[in-house]
Amino acid sequence: MKAADKRESQLVEADRRPNAAKRARRLLANNADAMPVVEAAGPTQAREVQAELVDPSPRGGLLEVFQQRYVLKLIVSRQLAQMYAASLLGLAWSYVQPAMRFGVYYVVMGFILNLHEGVPFFAIHLFTGIVVVHYFGETWNGGTRSIWGNKALVQKMRMPREIFPVASMLVAAYHTLPQILVLTLFCVLAGWHLTWGAVAAGLLGMLILVTFALALALFFSALNVFFRDFQNIVQTIMQFMHFLVPMMYPFSRVWSQHEAHPILYNLYMANPVAQSVILLQRFFWRPIIDDPSTLRGRQFPPDMWERGLITLVVCLVLLYLAQRFFSRVEGKFPERL
């Protein structure tokens, strides 16, 4: 077999375009002097690279995100800057929205529907829930859009893509922090007697909230690359999340139904956000009540601790699964964006 024939057969196999040569010659003729030629000026030095041969694509997942804190910091500050670009109120928006919501719920639920009866310090009871749901919603919503919103970077730069949902979580935390400070201030003014039990509940509630929100943000950010419907689905769910947690009504109202509707009760309680609200109310709201006799009914579920710990474990498993899913589909992001 002659060399030319061999190449011929190889080419057929490799389905070379029939007019390849023609096209190449055209291109070449058009580009022949498109680039200036600069000749090498001297001999090449040898370069010692002190590194191992590794896979260039990132596989470290969330761990790698926290190793690259400098990049994370830049992306978070970038997202903040971008959010308030061309807005007059700027960061104040993160106060205005919860404040308005608080005002409406306080008046409508508290006074018109009279749900504040039997709930001393109803305002703090309500505001704790608003802070939790606000943080959760912003992480989930922002996280879901994060990969799509950063497609310019995702398509061109190598980095752990988990960095975007994580950045959304930190942005949400940045917005929620002032609200927590306001809440703490009011608690102190109202006479806050912290106990170890309350602190433990607070920690547990925050852990559940953060892991659950991050797991959802990771999972949905990946899904949203493939189907843009998910950002609307998330928004829809978030619209009634306020009614699915005991903040504008006391937990006692839910508890009073648990015998009549055990399945509904358990579904309600399976929501990690609802549990987080309950646990954080145990932290913020319960310690300011001096006289427990003013409370009516059961303010906290009897199995609050067991349920909380189990939920935390479930959320950690969800986070792990979300990470697994994310790593599996991540390789397809650049082509789908």
Place this chain on the structure above:
Amino acid sequence: MSVSILVENVTKEFTMQYHRTLKQMAVASVKRLPLQEQFLAVNGVSFTVEQGESVGLMGLNGSGKSTLLKLINGVMKPDKGSILTRGRIAGLIATGAGFHPQLTGRENLYLNAAIMGMSEAETKRKFDAIVDFADIGKFMDTPVSHYSSGMYARLGFSIAIHVDADIFLADEVLAVGDRPFKKKCMAKMQEIRQQGTTIFYVSHAAASVRAMCDRVLVLESGHLNYDSKIVEGGSVEGGIHYLEYDDADDEEVTSDEELGADI
């Protein structure tokens, strides 16, 4: 010499989806139209690059050059096969850097440098050099969405070339630059080539590949059909020749004057 890039049997498949909404999908399946189609952008490609080699990657549009570069860069993962690289990778992929349109040139500079592995101190140290090289002056504090395509490419190239990477990827980046800037970039690339950086250079300009590279890879429809290191008697010249004149003999007699005039 140590191995810088090791590509083994790499295949990358793209899915082309024709119908995105449920309604379109339902209509298409009733009409028995295909819902999606697989397409191999890179097909069973293997090669090894030593540290300090300067490799020219050539091929027609759509032959998989950019995809291969994305795989080496780590933006994409291969579906089959494996890619290993040694050291820091910098470069520009598919004409233009990953800039965020709403951020200013300065912010993008910091972010881009950080993603390519530069620390804050390193970026600050090289900041002036990068800005000088890009030569976009007062536009540093303007959002990059207002940049001209040339300015965009200038800044992107300037950041990438200052990263002090072990592997440098240049993918038709300079297509939009003007001639003096292109010249400056080529000189800078020769400079890092001399420092022993592995270079991957994608270009259609034969003369510039000839000057810049000591090895040529030719991709055709995702296949690596010419590797000047593997092919017997292969050379950069041979690769250019291969791409240019290969099947001139089996071309039909229809090679009209118009085409002749082109050459």
